[in-house]
Amino acid sequence: DQQVKQNSPSLSVQEGRISILNCDYTNSMFDYFLWYKKYPAEGPTFLISISSIKDKNEDGRFTVFLNKSAKHLSLHIVPSQPGDSAVYFCAARPTGTASKLTFGTGTRLQVTL
Amino acid sequence: ETGVTQTPRHLVMGMTNKKSLKCEQHLGHNAMYWYKQSAKKPLELMFVYNFKEQTENNSVPSRFSPECPNSSHLFLHLHTLQPEDSALYLCASSQEGGVRNEKLFFGSGTQLSVL
Numbered sequence: 001d002q003q004v005k006q007n008s009p010s011l012s013v014q015e016g017r018i019s020i021l022n023c024d025y026t027n028s029m030f031d032y033f034l035w036y037k038k039y040p041a042e043g044p045t046f047l048i049s050i051s052s053i054k055d056k057n058e059d060g061r062f063t064v065f066l067n068k069s070a071k072h073l074s075l076h077i078v079p080s081q082p083g084d085s086a087v088y089f090c091a092a093r094p095t096g097t098a099s100k101l102t103f104g105t106g107t108r109l110q111v112t113l
Numbered sequence: 114e115t116g117v118t119q120t121p122r123h124l125v126m127g128m129t130n131k132k133s134l135k136c137e138q139h140l141g142h143n144a145m146y147w148y149k150q151s152a153k154k155p156l157e158l159m160f161v162y163n164f165k166e167q168t169e170n171n172s173v174p175s176r177f178s179p180e181c182p183n184s185s186h187l188f189l190h191l192h193t194l195q196p197e198d199s200a201l202y203l204c205a206s207s208q209e210g211g212v213r214n215e216k217l218f219f220g221s222g223t224q225l226s227v228l
Contacts, residue, residue, distance in 0.1 A: 002155065034216070041122075043203055043219030044156075045115060089156070100169070101217065103156040 003027045004092050006104035013111055019077040021107050023090030026071065030092040034101070035064060035075050038087045047088070048075070080111045116140040119204050119220035126194065127228050134189040134223045136204030145187040146205040146217065147179060156203065162187060163209065194227045201225070 005024045013019045021035075031052040036044035050057040050064045050073065057064050063076045077084055090104040117138045126132050138145065147159040161169035162181040176198075178190040187204055201224050205217040 004155065036219075041221065043115060043117070043119075043205075043221045044217075045219065046216045049216070091156075100158060101156075105153065105155050 001026075002104075003030075004090055004102050004104040006088075006090055006107050008107050009105070010108040010110070013080045013109065015082060015111055015113050016079045019075075019080045019084065019109055019111070021075040021077075021088050021090075021109065023073050023075075023104055024071060025073075025092050027092070027094060027102075028071070029094040030102075031095045032093040033064070033066060033073050034091045034093075035062075036089040036091060036103075038089065038106070044089055077109075080109075082111050082113065085109055085111045115218045115220065117204055117206055117218050117220035119202075119223055121223055122221065123224045123226075125226045125228065126191070128194060128196070130194075131190070131192040133191065134202055134204075134225075136187040136189075136220055138185055138187075138204075138206040138218070138220075140206055140218060142206040142218070143184050143209045144207045144215075145181060145184070146207075147187065147189055148203040148205060148219075150201040150203060150222075152200075160189075191225075194225075196227050199225055199227045 003026050034049040035047040037047045038044040048062045066073045087106045087108045089106045091101045120135045145162045148156045150156045158171050159173045160179045165181050180188040201222045203222045204220040207215045
């Protein structure tokens with residue numbers, strides 16, 4: 001049973017527009033959420049995170065929104081750039097188990113010219 | 114370059130072979146991890162080591178045997194694997210595995226094919 005779900009396997013966005021990647025979770029014990037980005041032939045790299053005490057965290061072009069009641073988070077990239085083309089993984093961590101990240105299956109983002 | 118180096122990048126092995134995956138981190142971290150990523154599946158945590166001690170074994174079959182001789186090195190010894198073990202094996206490190214809100218730094222992975 002997947003506790004972290006990324007229901008869109010792929011997304012295509014034009015350069016300069018907004019990219020919105022979505023993630024849903026089922027475990028109400030999750031209290032810390034992360035987004036990782038992965039290029040081909042490389043390992044995932046940390047992008048941005050959010051604690052459950054917040055509903056928004058912003059870092060440059062990247063903003064993560066958390067809706068606890070809906071158990072939903074989203075990553076917004078504005079403006080999207082061709083270098084953002086990668087696979088994006090959502091991950092979540094339950095309270096009290098700092099080492100146990102649960103990942104989603106990833107969304108492949110393609111930013112077109 | 115994330116500071117976590119994995120070798121080899123690619124490995125093909127038969128079911129009767131014994132091989133080892135190696136991971137080295139140059140970040141001064143104290144926690145190291147093995148993850149498995151199968152096609153179209155999420156990353157799955159396999160093992161966690163904190164200060165060289167194994168703190169997590171996520172019900173991994175005994176044909177996978179981890180070894181952590183020091184905080185900078187992590188090995189995954191493989192023997193009598195099955196074709197369904199073919200996957201990308203990722204090593205990661207973090208400052209300390211028991212700290213809340215920590216970020217993992219991943220290596221590039223070893224793409225393993227079991228024939």
